[in-house]
Every structure is written in structure tokens, then in C-alpha cells.
Amino acid sequence: MAERTDIYGLLAEFNAPEKVLAAAQRAYAEGYRRMDAYTPFPVEGLAEALGFHRTRLPILVLLGGLFGGALGYALLYYAEVIDYPLIVGGKPFHSWPAFIPIVFETTIFFAALSAVLGMLALNGLPMPYHPVFNVPRFALASRDRFFLLIEARDPKFDREATRRFLEALGADGVWEVEP
Amino acid sequence: MNAKMLEALSRRAVGIGLVGLSLALIVALVDPEHFWPSYLFGHFFWLGLSIGSAGLVMLHHLTGGRWGFAIRRILEAGARTTVLMAVLFVPIFFGLSSLYEWTHAEAVAADDILRHKSRYLNVPFFSLRAVLYFVVWIALAQLVTRWSYEQDRTGDPKLSHRLRALSGPGLVLYGGTITFAAVDWVMSLEPHWYSTIYGIQFILGQGLTAFAAAILIAVWLSRARPLSEILTSDVSHDLGNLLLALVMLWAYVAFSQFLIIWSGNLPEEIPWYLRRTRGRWEGMAGLLIIFHLLIPFLLLLSRAMKRNVRTLAALAGMILTMRVVDLYWTIMPAFEERGIGPHWSNAAAFFGIGGLWFASWARAAMRHELIPVHDPGAVEGRASHE
Numbered sequence: 001m002a003e004r005t006d007i008y009g010l011l012a013e014f015n016a017p018e019k020v021l022a023a024a025q026r027a028y029a030e031g032y033r034r035m036d037a038y039t040p041f042p043v044e045g046l047a048e049a050l051g052f053h054r055t056r057l058p059i060l061v062l063l064g065g066l067f068g069g070a071l072g073y074a075l076l077y078y079a080e081v082i083d084y085p086l087i088v089g090g091k092p093f094h095s096w097p098a099f100i101p102i103v104f105e106t107t108i109f110f111a112a113l114s115a116v117l118g119m120l121a122l123n124g125l126p127m128p129y130h131p132v133f134n135v136p137r138f139a140l141a142s143r144d145r146f147f148l149l150i151e152a153r154d155p156k157f158d159r160e161a162t163r164r165f166l167e168a169l170g171a172d173g174v175w176e177v178e179p
Numbered sequence: 180m181n182a183k184m185l186e187a188l189s190r191r192a193v194g195i196g197l198v199g200l201s202l203a204l205i206v207a208l209v210d211p212e213h214f215w216p217s218y219l220f221g222h223f224f225w226l227g228l229s230i231g232s233a234g235l236v237m238l239h240h241l242t243g244g245r246w247g248f249a250i251r252r253i254l255e256a257g258a259r260t261t262v263l264m265a266v267l268f269v270p271i272f273f274g275l276s277s278l279y280e281w282t283h284a285e286a287v288a289a290d291d292i293l294r295h296k297s298r299y300l301n302v303p304f305f306s307l308r309a310v311l312y313f314v315v316w317i318a319l320a321q322l323v324t325r326w327s328y329e330q331d332r333t334g335d336p337k338l339s340h341r342l343r344a345l346s347g348p349g350l351v352l353y354g355g356t357i358t359f360a361a362v363d364w365v366m367s368l369e370p371h372w373y374s375t376i377y378g379i380q381f382i383l384g385q386g387l388t389a390f391a392a393a394i395l396i397a398v399w400l401s402r403a404r405p406l407s408e409i410l411t412s413d414v415s416h417d418l419g420n421l422l423l424a425l426v427m428l429w430a431y432v433a434f435s436q437f438l439i440i441w442s443g444n445l446p447e448e449i450p451w452y453l454r455r456t457r458g459r460w461e462g463m464a465g466l467l468i469i470f471h472l473l474i475p476f477l478l479l480l481s482r483a484m485k486r487n488v489r490t491l492a493a494l495a496g497m498i499l500t501m502r503v504v505d506l507y508w509t510i511m512p513a514f515e516e517r518g519i520g521p522h523w524s525n526a527a528a529f530f531g532i533g534g535l536w537f538a539s540w541a542r543a544a545m546r547h548e549l550i551p552v553h554d555p556g557a558v559e560g561r562a563s564h565e
Contacts, residue, residue, distance in 0.1 A: 097441050
């Protein structure tokens, strides 16, 4: 069972993309869920092996777009009908065809804005500090080494058992990550 | 299995075509007033499918992408039907005086605008241009399909380069000829009216028509190999995204024309919309907004809808139906102005020409592999799936 630990997790180092992919699949099959992998280049299938799931970003973008469209329409309606009614080209004050281009723009603007901000929020970015950098060898993740991290807050995490498990997967080294 | 399906389709289509055209012929003899608009509408819809197909094939040669390999042979067979459509255009030369006001010397003499346009809108020049359009379309359609079929036999990768080299200038020629053809054959039905975005509207409309039809046919053929293997959910997703893009482009262009004419509110422009938003045409305009834009747009936003070939086919079918409605709504109110309203022969000519179109299409599709087997891009696309 998980005990109270004072570490962030265990970081296993591998020297080939197939090895980290196989290790992630094994760890997922073993029941580990709170894990992440760090590689110098995208490894195909790794995200799925880690249990990557779709986010709620699309629905956020949809809501952002709807909000932007409604806001744009309300803005135009307020300006053209309530606050400063002005006859243009003999048209009624509430001339929806003329509103469409601006409503379209505000829809796109708010949808794009919620895509960027929503992506950052769901990713937990910006993140000025991350414990993995406490392991000096982690710098090699951007060069030629592949890392698999299992976090201590995973219910299955056990400082000793998890270390033995990672070593058995063929890791070149397993490092404890200071919080 | 595909061969059998195509054979059955071809036989049934010939039957429908002959029945439809016979009925239309009877109307032509007893009630030519109603026959000519029906024939023009039917011909223009199916011609759009032929040349839209060729346009998409050329577009795919320029852009690449795995979506194209699933539907390219279907589109190529569509391009091959251009010859049939050229033959079926011939009767229209005999109906010019029934169709177009500007062919009547008295009407032209009495109308300043028509007199000014008569250097362009006159029967000899009109006929010369029509012949020229078909020469360009047939030449491009034949070349772009022949080299592709040749590659199936020889496997020569150089043919891909040749197809790409043809497609750039080919698309430019297509854009120009379709614009002029739309002005000649449809816009000049109401010779006082003009719109500069008209050509793009037809190019996009025909591209969308051909794309939706190709998706439907591909899903139908995917009951058997090879399309059952090619039409994966990834490819279906790509096709869905493109369908969404085309629907939005169509709406963008259609709305642009409306917004400009509505804002200007000028006496020579606005009647076009007044005619099309009165009585039965108003309901039809509403149908277009709901089923050609709102519903496909909202549903095509959904990833699950796009990745499922069945729902994608249903959406493509809805859009294809709306393409018919859109063209009907664009062409027919011009005749109602002269007292020629909707008539059952509209459907007879539409299905008659459509039957022959599908028969010609199925014959072209049967003769070749259903996917370009030796295209380097197609082979690459398959490899990356495995």
C-alpha cells in the first residue's frame, strides 16, 4: 500500500524509444496511472500507452464561440437599436444581415481565445517549477535518453516495490525525484 | 462484388434515364415552355457533378493527402462523364430562344441594357463560347484521367509529376471557363442582373456537389474491398473536415453576395433576391439556411460524426439534396417571372439526365481499379496506416 513519502516520484531512465514505450505499457498494465514520459522526440504510441485521454477542450472552445457570438450580437444590438439608433441606407435599426460579419468575427475571436487559454489551463501551464528537474540526468531528456516517471501520489506507488518494478523493466537507472 | 454492384447500378440508371428523358421528350413536344427550363436545370446540375469531379481531382494532385486516394477513382469516373454532358448539351442550342430573352431582336432593340450587352450576349458568340468550354473541359478531363489510369498499368512515377504539372494550369482554366459558363447559361436568364461573385459560387457549389456525391459513393462501395480497407475512420475524419470547410465556404460566398446586394439595395440588383424570397421560394431559402448550413455545420463539428462513415454518408446525402435545392432556387425563379412555374417535368429531366450520368459513371468506374494502385502518394498513405 502507498505510504506517506517525501519524494515526488521515481524516474526511470531508458536508452531507446522502444524500451520506454514497452515500460509504459507494462506499467499501465500493472495498474499505474499517475505517470508521464519524457523523450527527446515524439514516440509513436507512447501517449496512448500512458493512458492519454481526450480533454474537454473542444467543448470549452464551443462555449467560447457561442459566448463570443452572443456578446457580439448584444453589442451591436445595444449600439444600433438602444444607445444610438441611426438610419443607415433606409434600413431598420435591427438589421441582422449587417450584424453577421461582426458576430462572425467575435465568435472566432472568443473561440480562439478559449482554445489558447483553455489549453494552457488544462495543461497546467505556465508551470515555473517542476520537480523532475531536480534529477541532474533529466537534462538528457532533450538529448538521447528516455524517461518514465511514476508519481508518488499514484495509489499503487510503493517506494521499494515500484523501484524494483522499474529496474526489472530494463531501466538503466532509477532516480528518486525530490519534491 | 464491386463489379456486380456497379453493373446493377448501371442497368438501373439506364432504365431511370430513359424513362425520365422519354417523359421529358413528351413534354418537349406538347409543352416546350416547361421543357426547356427543366432541361437546362437538369443538365446544369449533372454537368456540375462532372466538372466539379475533375476540379477536385486536379486539386488533389496539387495538395496530396490521404483523403483523395479514397475518392479519386470515383471522381475520375465522374470527370469521364463530361463527354456525355457535352452531347446532352446539344439540344440546348435549339431552345435558346425559349430560354433567353436576349435572343429576341425586338426585346434587345427596346432595352438599352440588353443593347449594350448584345456584343457579348448574341447567339453566334454564345454558341462559340459553349463549344470552347466543352473543348477545354473534355481535354482536361480526358488527360487527367488517362494518365492516372496509365499509371495503374505501368506504375511509372513520372506520371504523377505530369499530372501535377497539368493540374495547376488546369485549375486556372477550369475557374475561368466555369465562371463564364455560369454567366452565359444561368446569369443571362435575368440579363439585367449581375453579380461578380457568381463564378466562385458555382465553382464551390459544383466542387461541393461532387465531393458530397463522391463520399456517398465511396461509403456505398466500401461494403467490399478495396475501399473497405481504405476508408478508415481517419480518412473519414479528413473527408468530414473537408466537407465542413466546403460547406462554410459555400455559405460565406452565398452570404457575401446577399450582404452586398442587400446593403446596396439598388433597383437593378435587389429584384433577384425579392423574386427568390417570395412565396414558395422563401420557404426554399429557409431550407437552404437550415439544411445546407446550420445543421451540417453543427453536426460536422462533432468528431464522432466525422469518424463514422455512416453518419458522414448521411450528412453528405443531406448536403447533396440541398445542392439540388440551391440550384433550383437559383435557376427557376427566373422563369417564374415569365409565368413558367415549377412543373413535374423538372423532375423528369433531372432524373432522366441523372440516370444517364450514373450509367456513364458506372461504366467508367468499372473499367479500372477503384483506387490508384501505383500512385506513389497512395502507396505511402497506406504504409503509414499499417
